[in-house]
Amino acid sequence: MSTVACTKFRWFWAWQDEREEAWLGAMSRDGWHLSEFGFPGVYYFRKGEPKDYAYRLDFQTSKLKDRGAYLQLFRDAGWEHLGNMSGWEYFRKEANPGEEPEIFTDPESKIAKYRRVLRALVIFFPILFILFSTSWRHLSERGPWGTVVLCITIGILLLYMFGTMGIILRVGKLNKSVHKP
Amino acid sequence: MTRSDDAQKYLPLTESMFYVMLSLLEPLHGYGVMQKVEAVSRGTVRIGPGTLYGMLTDFEEEGLIVLVKEEDRRKTYALTAKGKRVLARQIERMEIMARNAAEAKNRL
Numbered sequence A: 001m002s003t004v005a006c007t008k009f010r011w012f013w014a015w016q017d018e019r020e021e022a023w024l025g026a027m028s029r030d031g032w033h034l035s036e037f038g039f040p041g042v043y044y045f046r047k048g049e050p051k052d053y054a055y056r057l058d059f060q061t062s063k064l065k066d067r068g069a070y071l072q073l074f075r076d077a078g079w080e081h082l083g084n085m086s087g088w089e090y091f092r093k094e095a096n097p098g099e100e101p102e103i104f105t106d107p108e109s110k111i112a113k114y115r116r117v118l119r120a121l122v123i124f125f126p127i128l129f130i131l132f133s134t135s136w137r138h139l140s141e142r143g144p145w146g147t148v149v150l151c152i153t154i155g156i157l158l159l160y161m162f163g164t165m166g167i168i169l170r171v172g173k174l175n176k177s178v179h180k181p
Numbered sequence B: 001m002t003r004s005d006d007a008q009k010y011l012p013l014t015e016s017m018f019y020v021m022l023s024l025l026e027p028l029h030g031y032g033v034m035q036k037v038e039a040v041s042r043g044t045v046r047i048g049p050g051t052l053y054g055m056l057t058d059f060e061e062e063g064l065i066v067l068v069k070e071e072d073r074r075k076t077y078a079l080t081a082k083g084k085r086v087l088a089r090q091i092e093r094m095e096i097m098a099r100n101a102a103e104a105k106n107r108l
Helices: A014-029 A068-074 A105-123 A123-135 A144-179 B003-010 B015-023 B030-042 B048-062 B082-105
Strands: A005-008 A032-037 A042-047 A053-057 A081-087 A088-094 B065-071 B072-079
Touching: A014 A032, A014 A053, A014 A105, A014 A144, A032 A081, A032 A088, A053 A105, A068 A081, A068 B015, A068 B030, A068 B048, A068 B072, A088 B015, A105 A123, A105 A144, A105 B048, A123 A144, B003 B082, B015 B030, B015 B082, B030 B048, B030 B072, B048 B065, B048 B072, B072 B082
Parallel strands: none
Antiparallel strands: A005 A042, A032 A042, A053 A088, A081 A088, B065 B072
């Protein structure tokens, strides 16, 4: 039997992890199972029997104290670790009919996950800010190139702010679900 | 600060936290906690590994549980004296709730 593989590029924002999980699950139901990752947004799939897999994403940084114990706990609970893509940990588990396996079972731990994402993003802010102020200062001296650099920097800054805002809104929504009567 | 006050800041526990602490009255490793919680709650509470890992890390940092054994990357924890105080205070709250619940049930 020959292995059939395919590569897909798809972009998900950090707060769209549930949409990403659903997409990976749908791919597996069509027989395309996630096998490897490339650059952010690049997914490799391998063809096999269609399966009802639940894919779930966690986000961890180097602050994770004991990665070995962390992964062991997931394995013990029946989750297969697929890999890591820029901080995102990918897990999957075969779902029994009518069952929806979850790695996070309360809103508090879901909020904690997005807080880890936000903390990781905050680190980039000073870098972007320096890049922005430098290109702004050199705008007049550098002629057209200065403008190009400035436009790119503003673009990155806007994407960054868009990404951060999306997560903040997501956390706000989850917070509301904790405090609902 | 009195002893009861240092337990106060953890109250009320969420349902998941309550069951995790309850199951750690005896030493258990992570997956053991998950199984025990599901069993004693009669399937009403399930705890995923992501949620449990974060909870165990926080509890250990707060001194509510302590690592008693580590084997093949599996960590066995048990409740500390502080953890038991917090659980005892939570149970007091729940007893009040249970009495109120029993009384209200007759009027429904």
